[in-house]
Amino acid sequence: MKKGNWKNWLLAGLLIPSLAACSTSGSSSKTGDSDYPKKSIAVVAPSGAGGGWDLTARSLTKVLGETKLVDQTMTVENKPGGGGAVYLAEYATQHKKDDYKLYVNSPPILINNLKKEGNSPYGYKNTTPLAQLTKDFGAIVVKEDSKYNSLKELMEAVKKDPKSVTAAGGSAPGSMDHLVAVLPAYKSGVDPKSVKYVSYDGGGEAIAALLGGNADYIATDASAVGEFLKAGKVKVLGVSATERLKGDLADVPTFKEEGIDADFTIWRGIFGPKEMSDSAKDFWTKTLKDLDESKEWQAELERNGWESEFKDAEEFTSFLEEQEKQVEDLLKSLGMNK
Numbered sequence: 001m002k003k004g005n006w007k008n009w010l011l012a013g014l015l016i017p018s019l020a021a022c023s024t025s026g027s028s029s030k031t032g033d034s035d036y037p038k039k040s041i042a043v044v045a046p047s048g049a050g051g052g053w054d055l056t057a058r059s060l061t062k063v064l065g066e067t068k069l070v071d072q073t074m075t076v077e078n079k080p081g082g083g084g085a086v087y088l089a090e091y092a093t094q095h096k097k098d099d100y101k102l103y104v105n106s107p108p109i110l111i112n113n114l115k116k117e118g119n120s121p122y123g124y125k126n127t128t129p130l131a132q133l134t135k136d137f138g139a140i141v142v143k144e145d146s147k148y149n150s151l152k153e154l155m156e157a158v159k160k161d162p163k164s165v166t167a168a169g170g171s172a173p174g175s176m177d178h179l180v181a182v183l184p185a186y187k188s189g190v191d192p193k194s195v196k197y198v199s200y201d202g203g204g205e206a207i208a209a210l211l212g213g214n215a216d217y218i219a220t221d222a223s224a225v226g227e228f229l230k231a232g233k234v235k236v237l238g239v240s241a242t243e244r245l246k247g248d249l250a251d252v253p254t255f256k257e258e259g260i261d262a263d264f265t266i267w268r269g270i271f272g273p274k275e276m277s278d279s280a281k282d283f284w285t286k287t288l289k290d291l292d293e294s295k296e297w298q299a300e301l302e303r304n305g306w307e308s309e310f311k312d313a314e315e316f317t318s319f320l321e322e323q324e325k326q327v328e329d330l331l332k333s334l335g336m337n338k
Helices: 004-024 053-064 082-094 108-114 153-159 176-187 201-209 227-232 277-292 295-304 313-333
Strands: 041-045 074-078 101-105 127-143 165-170 196-200 216-223 234-239 264-271 307-311
Touching: 041 053, 041 127, 053 074, 053 101, 053 127, 053 264, 053 277, 053 295, 074 264, 082 101, 082 127, 108 176, 127 153, 127 176, 127 201, 127 277, 153 165, 153 176, 153 234, 165 176, 165 201, 176 196, 196 201, 201 216, 201 234, 227 234, 264 277, 264 307, 264 313, 277 307, 295 307, 295 313, 307 313
Parallel strands: 041 074, 041 101, 165 196, 165 216
Antiparallel strands: 101 264, 127 216, 127 234, 127 264, 127 307
16 A cells, blocks of 8 residues: 555545445335334324214324324324315325325225216325224115105105105215215116215205205215114114114114115225335234224224224225225216216
8 A cells, every 4th residue: 555545545434334324324215114103193084173084083093192002193184175085186196105194084085086077086096005993884864754664665766756756965976975875776776877866065964954854865874873863853774784783773774684785884994105114014004903902992983983893904905996896886877987
């Protein structure tokens, strides 16, 4: 070595490890941080406060904190618009690698992606499904003094003269309440396009319309009608469950019991970003399973009148594929598919 060059070699020896360390710390990879999570986590409800998505997000964050399953702070962000479609577009494009932003949704993530009018180019395949947390079902509801005493009677009237019977729901044509409203008619041999459907801004307004005599029946969430049934204001003619429900609706027959070969699950689940790291996905796989098995979560479900049905990421993804086909079939029957 020439005299004087030792300083250069020494400097290079010091710089190379330093540069390598900088390069490693600044890079990102699919594996993510092994110490995830290390900062606060936001759970987005793509709706205003008080709806099913919002309640699910708040229940989830509350119990994860109470049980110490997540040590980091968890917050709920409300991002309403387009039945969830507005925020999903943002989530799928601007937050596709953000492990610290989760997303709550339900069948509209499928419906909005498949329907023609006001459709979203994004769907569940633009996310990482993490788990189904709860299940609910559709209910066909009439006023207490309605002349219809069974779902079969109601469907016979719809079949005889579709325009003489008004159906209503708390969501736009082609959305969840509309699909539940026409499902028994479709399975009874009625052209769903002929069913007279009026949309209202939320389930509360739809029930008000029913009680006010502006609709013959409504389609809504089964968990939302218990108080009206107990108060003697409505009759529930059928639920879209595969077997009878417990509690207030224990005496209500399923669609299948009424001779209509159909069921429809209104699930609620949690999603991560499309390019979620392996470490974050592994964390949520374990944590959400532990949540489901906790007595605190089961008590929270009971408080909200929700049915427990947990599916892990793999089971949930398979289920979404199956329900996507069912939704597409219904939208085609309405002439509302893409």
